[in-house]
Amino acid sequence: MSEQPRPLHIWTIGDGRAGIDNQVLGLAEAIAQIMPAQLQHFVAPRPNLLSLFKAKNPMANMKPPWPDIVIGCGQASLPYTTAMRKWSDASTFCVQLQAPRRPAKQFDMIIAPAHDQLEGENTFKITGSTNRICKQKLEAAKEQFSKQIKTLLNPSLAVMIGGNSKRHKLTKPAFKKLLERLTILAASKVALMISTSRRTPGFAKRGLRRKFGKNPNVWLWTGAKRDGENPYFAFLATANAVVVTSDSTNLITEAASAGKPVLLFKLEGEDGKFADLYTDLANRNLLVPFTGSIATWDTEPFDETARAAEEVLRRFHNHLKK
Numbered sequence: 001m002s003e004q005p006r007p008l009h010i011w012t013i014g015d016g017r018a019g020i021d022n023q024v025l026g027l028a029e030a031i032a033q034i035m036p037a038q039l040q041h042f043v044a045p046r047p048n049l050l051s052l053f054k055a056k057n058p059m060a061n062m063k064p065p066w067p068d069i070v071i072g073c074g075q076a077s078l079p080y081t082t083a084m085r086k087w088s089d090a091s092t093f094c095v096q097l098q099a100p101r102r103p104a105k106q107f108d109m110i111i112a113p114a115h116d117q118l119e120g121e122n123t124f125k126i127t128g129s130t131n132r133i134c135k136q137k138l139e140a141a142k143e144q145f146s147k148q149i150k151t152l153l154n155p156s157l158a159v160m161i162g163g164n165s166k167r168h169k170l171t172k173p174a175f176k177k178l179l180e181r182l183t184i185l186a187a188s189k190v191a192l193m194i195s196t197s198r199r200t201p202g203f204a205k206r207g208l209r210r211k212f213g214k215n216p217n218v219w220l221w222t223g224a225k226r227d228g229e230n231p232y233f234a235f236l237a238t239a240n241a242v243v244v245t246s247d248s249t250n251l252i253t254e255a256a257s258a259g260k261p262v263l264l265f266k267l268e269g270e271d272g273k274f275a276d277l278y279t280d281l282a283n284r285n286l287l288v289p290f291t292g293s294i295a296t297w298d299t300e301p302f303d304e305t306a307r308a309a310e311e312v313l314r315r316f317h318n319h320l321k322k
Contacts, residue, residue: 007036011067015076016043017198019250023097024071026132027111030309031069033134040067044076055079058087066092069316073097082106093316097130109315111308113249115276124311126304127280128253133236133305138258141233148231149238152191153217157294158239158260159192160232160251161208163199168247168269175204178245178265179211181292190294192218193235197248236260240296249277256286259301263290 010028014021021041028039042059059080066088072081078100084092085108096107104110104120112118114125142149159182163170186192194212196205205222212218219235221227236242242255243263255262264278264287271278281287286299 005036007038008032008069009065009067010037010039011062011070012039012041013044013070013072013077013080014041015046015074017074019197019248020074020077022132022250023073023130024077026305027071027095027097027130027308027312028069029132029134030130030305031312033306034309034313042080044072044074044080046076047079055083058083069093069095069312071095071097071312078102093312093319095312108319109312111312113277114280115273117273122315124308126308127284127302128256128277128304129249130305130308131250131254131257133233133254133257133301135301137233138237141231142237145231145234148219149234151216152193152219152238153189154191155240155294155296156191156193156238157185158235158242158255159194160235160242160244160248160255161194161196161200161204162245162248162251162267163197163201163204165199165247165269167272167274168245168267170199170201170204170245170247171268172203174268175201175207179207181290183211184292185294186212186215186218189217193231193239194218194220195230195232195235196222197251198223199247241294243290246271246274246278249274252277252281252287253302253304256281256299256302257305259299261296261299262287263295264288265290 012024012028014024031037070081070084070092081094081096084094093108095109097111099112099116099118104122110123112123114127208220212220221231236258239260241261241263243265244251244255246264246266286302
């Protein structure tokens with residue numbers, strides 16, 4: 001009887017922010033769905049001037065044997081993914097997510113959003129970002145929060161509110177417009193499942209609490225202790241459609257990955273390269289503007305993470321042959 005091959009060892013490096021960590025973890029988990037893998041996650045410290053370009057030493061809990069694959073995302077991960085080649089004598093396959101603003105030759109593979117328009121032989125383009133959305137997680141969350149879900153009316157609308165970014169601002173006038181539309185929907189017997197993010201301004205969270213805090217048909221989660229565990233996956237699993245603010249590639253991609261119609265609420269600011277993402281998803285029949293009504297249509301889960309995982313494995317096996 002032949003021995004089973006050992007599982008891959010995959011290290012993921014983020015910076016502790018959910019939007020960053022979910023990208024590396026999602027890709028690693030998708031790889032593990034294809035072939036057995038042991039995953040270990042690291043949170044990189046904020047780089048200083050000495051460590052900005054390359055880490056001199058591994059983090060305290062980074063010890064040999066070095067991983068088969070390392071996946072990094074965010075500026076804090078860069079010193080470690082670039083140094084991993086030296087530490088491992090080039091045996092570790094180094095993958096960086098998003099455009100790293102460094103020479104591509106420092107990595108074995110870069111997985112970047114198509115709207116970043118990054119070119120190169122070792123670059124692989126995807127629509128949006130990698131994420132942790134999968135059928136198993138959605139079903140598990142639906143079961144975990146089943147009691148709360150049963151109290152909601154049908155249809156239900158998930159509302160994922162981001163906030164201020166380099167390009168977009170959730171201003172008070174924009175929030176007022178969004179709140180007015182949501183109020184009308186709630187009054188028309190549409191259940192609302194509203195989630196905010198770390199970028200959501202305080203005035204918006206307070207406004208949502210004042211308007212919907214006592215409404216039994218509105219499930220509000222703002223990260224406050226009174227809100228309990230984060231029901232984000234349950235919202236995506238349950239909703240008939242998802243409203244998403246235009247500032248977050250992650251939120252938009254995750255809603256599409258859950259197989260839900262995406263209703264885009266535009267914030268103030270210039271869309272720039274993000275307009276390419278909106279257009280791409282619209283052309284795939286996954287996204288329309290949010291005009292104040294709940295719109296639903298048949299969609300298929302949008303799984304760019306699985307496509308990226310397959311490409312990582314293909315290139316990793318080619319790496320082993322060198």
